Amino acid sequence: MTISKLFAEADPEDSLSAFKKLICLSTDLDLFRALCSYLLKVSKKDFTQLWQLSRDMLDYWEPDGYAQIGARLASIAGLSDEVRVVLSASYTEHLPFLRKAVQHEARISLELTDLGHFDLIAEDSLKRGLAFAR
Structure with a gap:
């Protein structure tokens, strides 16, 4: 849900800023590699759709769910x-x-x-x- 929250709060017209913030979540080299691999996949998608999906996912779950x-x-x-x-x-x-x-x-x-x-x-x-x- 960390990624969904980050994408949901992003400007849907500025995917690059969201992707940069995501990479900054890396706490070690392994996580950095994993996030880079993930970004290679999602960066090819329509970010407006990822933004909406992320918002929908956050709306679907209660805060303490x-x-x-x-x-x-x-x-x-x-x-x-x-x-x-x-x-x-x-x-x-x-x-x-x-x-x-x-x-x-x-x-x-x-x-x-x-x-x-x-x-x-x-x-x-x-x-x-x-x-x-x-």
């Missing part, structure tokens, strides 16, 4: 045998609140990984996670 996400995960659990949520390390502080929000739904598991966001969604990580689910 734990009960909201718990209800949405419960809806998903109603359609499947198991829902596995893996959170990157930067979400550690949210884990207790999320656990409380899904405490009545045994089909939902919440896990924390040491991987950062971009490492977690990398193709190799996703393949391993999907293989685990089978």
Whole structure:
């Protein structure tokens, strides 16, 4: 949601400024590389559409959204045998609140990984996670 918030607050006619701000969020070389890779993909898109999508995403979630996400995960659990949520390390502080929000739904598991966001969604990580689910 950090990127969505940054894009939603940007001037839709000035994508370059938003992209520069995003790169400045880098805290180490690995995150810098990941953000550069991400920007290579999104910089080819119509920024006005990214801006609107970001605004829509922020409007969709309540600020403290734990009960909201718990209800949405419960809806998903109603359609499947198991829902596995893996959170990157930067979400550690949210884990207790999320656990409380899904405490009545045994089909939902919440896990924390040491991987950062971009490492977690990398193709190799996703393949391993999907293989685990089978």
